[in-house]
Amino acid sequence: MLDCGIWLPLVKINFEVNLMRTLFHVPLCPFSRKVRLTLAEKKLDVNLEPELIWKKREEFLEVNPAGKVPVLIDLNQKILCDSNSICEYLDEAYPEPSLIGRDLFQRAETRRLIAWFDDKFNQEVTRTIVYEKTLKRFFEQTGPDSNALRAGKAAIEFHLDYISWLIDRRNWLAGDDLSLADLTAAAHLSCVDFLGHVPWDKFPDAKEWYSRLKCRPSFRSLLTDKMPGISVASHYSDLDF
């Protein structure tokens, strides 16, 4: 195993390295989407490289032994792994606009909500719907488990209710300003929405919040994503859904 350490001498990667910032990603991976949204909100150009992580390509495992996307190679040729580490790095390296917040408690609240969506929503909804209906066929060569899908479709209503409750009290999820909490929640929801499983009409406040995000230039690249063999919901790229 080669060193994937970010601050140690750079690993030579055998695939194309160009002078652009490069993000290795999977189109329907919410963690990759969170980083794409963060880069776009900070107006940082990036070259997107799809990585078929289920193939466990040796050169990729040398870069990130965890075998996961996203992996970012920044302009300084440093390799960054894990969506949380990457987003914290981007907010420190490119501080405008701040996506975590400036005040100590605001930052803690943003991070609490990032964990809410990356842990709880991911486990209860993204994995049970998106993984089951898309990546599972590549990783496990089997189709979706109907019990998991049913559990995911029930759990998403609790989460949309929580988003509605927050948005009833705040302009954005973590407070007055757009933050990584919004981008994280939207990254997960956008994957479920790709498959048409978000019951927007039952949650008008959550829909209004998502609609504000969907109209932002940072969202554009997500709306043109495709996954071979997986059909996209008809309203997915519609800004007036």
Added chain:
Amino acid sequence: MLDCGIWLPLVKINFEVNLMRTLFHVPLCPFSRKVRLTLAEKKLDVNLEPELIWKKREEFLEVNPAGKVPVLIDLNQKILCDSNSICEYLDEAYPEPSLIGRDLFQRAETRRLIAWFDDKFNQEVTRTIVYEKTLKRFFEQTGPDSNALRAGKAAIEFHLDYISWLIDRRNWLAGDDLSLADLTAAAHLSCVDFLGHVPWDKFPDAKEWYSRLKCRPSFRSLLTDKMPGISVASHYSDLDF
């Protein structure tokens, strides 16, 4: 549901609030242990309150609707939820000693390794051994799944190998200095070690690194933990194991 927002007016909690910093925790929860180690390394006193999360106590859910430990109430009476949010907050509010690092890339490497243990190790080892043998009986009223235990015991060797590889090249996991990467890894491993399932003798470099951590004053409170009905490995609290 009350507001659990950290920067909004404080939720009144109905259980005892004293003037001490209070941490709601579960003794064999690695995420709680990570926060306990962080507090102790920063020499911050804390009152530990065990929380039986599987009972889904209403007052606790009002404080943290995610229903998870750890939850910290700091001296300023602010409520902080999620181990990552808490540890980042502690490193910002009480900067000495820095446990994430001072340099941009050092910080990214610390956070990459925190995610390695909190995500990958947790999913492959802690959940398959510690959850199966301890908390599962409370959450699911069933005993451990022998396939999960077998998978966990195989996976831990890969992780001990990775720790050995890092320690062969660095003083601590993320570099020259002790960091949250070490505390996170040790928090998870200490739970597995409580049950006696860490094959230390096969990995002398990892053992030497863990031994350095185990001798630190911050580790003491972990070594006296007990869980009703769960027997502790005989070497668990032995500094010369």
